[in-house]
Amino acid sequence: MQQQWIETLKHYLSVVTDYPLLHASLMVLSFWIAAWIINKFFLAWVKRFTDSTEAKIDDRLVELLHTPVFYSIVIVGLIVATGVIDIPESVTNILFPAYYTLLLMLWTVFLIRFTRIGLRQIAKNDRYFHILHPQTLPLFENLALLVILGVSIYYILSSWHIDMTAWLASAGIIGIAVGFAAKDTLANLFSGVFIMADAPYKIHDYVVLETGERGEVTNIGLRSTRLLTRDNIEVTIPNSVMGNTKVINESGGPSTNYRIRAQVSVAYGSDVDQVREVLTEVAQDEPEINTFPEPIVRFRTFGPSGLEFEVMGWIEEPAFRGRILDQINTAIYKKFNELGIEIPYSKHDVYIKSFPNAALQRPETDDGQQAADDR
Incomplete structure (x- = not known):
């Protein structure tokens, strides 16, 4: 019985091989069925296995593999079916590069997506890769994209038997010309790369520039950095300027806490201990000032018009500085008025020792007209 089945199978195979189109169609159908089985069952089994792990990147990898694996098998x-059919060489010289191009495009898209997911996963935990963090992530994503696209384009053109030597030489000459013509743009580009790598500030930080602009960093691009001021005005600064200027990062350090300073003067003769107690009470009663570190009061100096005090406290964000200073100053003024503590202002006493005689005497006229005018 088994020998009969083998003989029957050989007969049908010999019949199929006598008809190349039928043979090619069966080959395509077989590969399509194999692709469907692998996509439906094998990858589904792998997906159940990866679901049991804590990592998420393997789940995304399996999801991304469905499309390229299925169409690659097809x-x-x-390709196998085309080799079975007797096709002129002029046609196969077009078909096979087209097949390779489709394969390269499928896996190029897969690599771009998977690289982006992998880089973002690494950026979330920069314990091992200190240079890759959320601020430098766009830089590495763009570099990976350029590398993958460059390699893919090279092999696609090579599959069409296009000589890349002349293209690379032309690209070098064009690159030199573009470098001279766009030196300012390139300066901004390289400064943007250094800013992303060095990370002197990050998005949502409050920075103060040497020229006086202060605002929240809303975007760090390859060409420029954008700040949003408290007046809701967006300021765009070229990265070459940001890389060569003094930048004060108010949100830098281990946390975003920011210390505000409220300065006030009291008249000479005031009770220093009472003033210190009142200012401390005002700072502690302000709900938006952190209780730790606790606010402090300092007697700074003897000013020209009064005694200079400073109230210092920590707040959650630098963006709240103006509003909280307004609340503290208002509370201090009301408390001083209530307790009769004087806030001095600039006073100047003018002493006139004597008047010139010419200014006190008026010249007499013969007709008395001057006296009449004076009256």
Whole structure:
């Protein structure tokens, strides 16, 4: 019985091989069925296995593999089927590069997506890769994209038997010309790369520039950095300027806490202990000032018009500085008025020792007209 089945199978195979189109169609169908089985069952089994792990990147990898694996198997079936059929060489010289191009495009898209997911996963935990963090992530994503696209384009053109030597030489000459013509743009580009790598500030930080602008960093691009001021005005600064200027990062350090300073003067003769107690009470009663570190009061100096005090406290964000200073100053003024503590202002006493005689005497006229005018 088994020998009969083998003989029958050989008979049908010999019949199929006598008809190349039928043979090619069966080859394509077989590869399509194999692709469907692998996509439906094998990858589904792998997906159940990866679901049991804590990592999420393997789940995304399996999800991304469905499309390229399925269509790659189908394209391989087309390549095998094309080899079965007796096709003129002029046609195969077009078909096979087209097949390779489709395969390269499928896996190029897969690599771009998977690289982006992998880089973002690494950026979330920069314990091992200190240079890759959320601020430098766009830089590495762009570099990976350029590398993958460059390699893919090279092999696609090579599959069409296009000589890349002349293209690379032309690209070098064009690059030199573009470098001279766009030196300012390139300066901004390289400064943007250094800013992303060095990370002197990050998005949502409050920075103060040497020229006086203060605002929240809303975007760090390859060409420029954007700040949003408290007046809701967006300021765009070229990265070459940001890389060569003094930048004060108010949100830098281990946390975003920011210390505000409220300065006030009291008249000479005031009770220093009472003033210190009142200012401390005002700072402690302000709900938006952190209780730790606790606010402090300092007697700074003897001013020209009064005694200079300073109230210092920590707040959650630098953006709240103006509003909280307004609340503290208002509370201090009301408390001083209530307790009769004087806030001095600039006073100047003018002493006139004597008047010139010419200014006190008026010249007499013969007709008395001057006296009449004076009256």
